[in-house]
Amino acid sequence: MSGTQGVAGGGDFRPRVEKLLADILGLMGFPARLDLQDAADGSLSVALHFESGAPPGVEPGKRGQVLDSLQFLLNKMLHRPGVERRWVILGAGAHPEPRPRRDAPAQAPASAPAASVAQVAASTPAPQPARAAAPAPAAQPQQRNARGGQPAQGAAKPAQAQAPVKGAEADERTLQVEEDPAFREAVRKLAEKSASLGRFYAFAAMKTEDRARVLKAVEGVGGVKVAAEGEGRNRRVVFTPAKPAPMPKRSLLPDDDEDDVDA
Template sequence: MSEQVPQQTPSAPAPDASSGEFRGRVEKLLGDILGLMGFPARLDMKDAADGSLSVALHFEPTPPPGVEVGRRSQVVDSLQFLLNKMLHRPGTERRWVMLGAGSHPEPRQRREPQAAPAQAAAPAAPTQAAPRAAAPAQAAAPAQAKGAQRGAQASAAKAAPAPKAASEGDERSVAVDEDAALKAAVRQLAEKSAGLGRFYAIAAMKLEDRARVLTSVEGVGGVKVTAEGEGRNRRVVFTPDKPAPLPKRSMLPDDDEDDFDA
């Protein structure tokens, strides 16, 4: 007795090996994700009309919070986004997967290209009233010219640069009272910078305090003290004439070093 082979209709072609493998990957990933979430579900898969794979999630016993049967939710949308990101890797079959809670989701609708905007209407032909309106327009021309001239003068006055305030780079020209404690401290720091060959900087100081520092270090040899930067980042920098390298113990080791010197 010969075995009869059922005929397949053109509307429902038999899934090939790659489609079965893709469904297996979807089932495995969804099962793992839902299991980690603590909300297992029975999966009902079918091929959608647009070529995607539709999956209905039948949660057992109850769906996660915020998920309603037959309605879209942020939880299901996020799960769908994560699943497609994990499936669409280089070298693998790119097929979109759509998820629905308790039922199959509606197929995606393709966006139709928007029609080009309608062209602007052509200007109307001049009528007989145009010559009559020409005379008032010509009479108003001198007044408009005067108004435009006044507007230009006002704009030039606004664009003129305002008088500059005292520049932050004029610390040495600022007259300030001497601060004995500050003078002793900064001179000691300047001598230390010159003796050890180290760079130092003092930040977050007002203009007057930077002026006191620059005045106090005058006469200290082996170091150059300047004000650098702008705005709140302006600082007083001590630069030694003979910089000295840091000791090896003070430097961070390279990435390929396994241990430190004792």
Template sequence: MSDASSTPASQELRPRVEKLLSDILGLMGFPARLDFKDASDGSLCVALHFQDGPPPGVEQGKRSQVMDSLQFLLNKMLHRPGAERRFVLLGAGAHPEPRSERARKEPAAPAPAAPAPAAPAPRAAPPAAPARGQARAAPVKAAPAAPKPVAARPVEGDERALEVSEEPSLRAAARALAEKSATLGRAYALVTMKSEDRARVLKAVGDVPGLKVSCEGEGRNRRVVFTPDKLAPLPKRSMLPADDDEDELEG
């Protein structure tokens, strides 16, 4: 979908963005209708309207790690070294706002009030001198404070021990990715999943030959990792350039 105010540069970029996004979303199993819009800061905004619902961890109209990762990957693939750069911003169900517009709408934080000057502490009177012939008492040292106990770091549970119901759509997508990982020799990882969904993936792909599947990381960074028994080297022409600044790709 295009708008009447699109520039020639935008019309040239849009077919590439549409082709790359359609291929990536198709491999993910979440096809979407793409709606393009030229932003005020010169970037290209794309609203992703998922046909069968958004992927896990994605909410309509809100930013997420999944959308940020997809945006970062797309810009890496579009911007080759030495070429003119025009960044693409992605939003789930709506056009994302450029960073400059979001900063203009957010209220400025009030300056912290200066602390009141503290009153000077009263000067302690010097100790009275002992009477003549009286022994001077030796100062008593305070006992050192006991060290505070360090809280034990919580250990992530084993997803394989969870009892979960089967979801056919998730099982089919997980097995397709596992078979692709084993066949091509590529390592993949599934992020932003609940522990129950990670358990369903482990249960679904446990019998895929030539592949090792495990859960790694802690908290929000915990992920399901597909590692083939025989890793294939990535062709040089498919390697992404490493000269882009990640901060510039943030929408």
């Protein structure tokens, strides 16, 4: 494979983050001034100061689905296979607080004294001798009805509970959710943009209710198909234009060049 793979924490990492964020926010129509600083947990913190107001669903100093989706997309574009990862966290109007790592081991309280082997052995109850297995109860004769004919219906086999089907996803189109006018208008504009430009878009890391709002908001918009795909945490809403158009080379984002293709 031609080309070289860099390190996420290298000297070109900050310029790449600034370039990608500027391109994405420019395409969204919400340019912002970026304030980058190193976080205490080793990640790169970015405060987004929007120049002409924040996008719908983004509130300064608070987390939200729009900001989480933008952060997810940015880290996906930065972290390529075989490259050391350094996460980027985003905040609206201020730097976000670092989130606790999921792989951090739980520490025992410092005030709890360590128990000795002798104390543990003394506190462990002695094993009880095994008891002889009780004889199986005799089979009860089937109860017959008053006329002495067939067994009564009450003696039928107990019904078995049906286990829920794993991996089944709820149909968002059938959910009844409260409509958000600002959210609906933003989603319809994105659907119209996908149809007119022939571009693919997707919403990730959304709640089931928000996916239902997206699917209801795009009803009646022609030239684009919008559907929920995937399962669990990977479920997303995809905008597929009826007439896809190729991306011009001048608008390709970094790392999308031909150097990454096997010769």
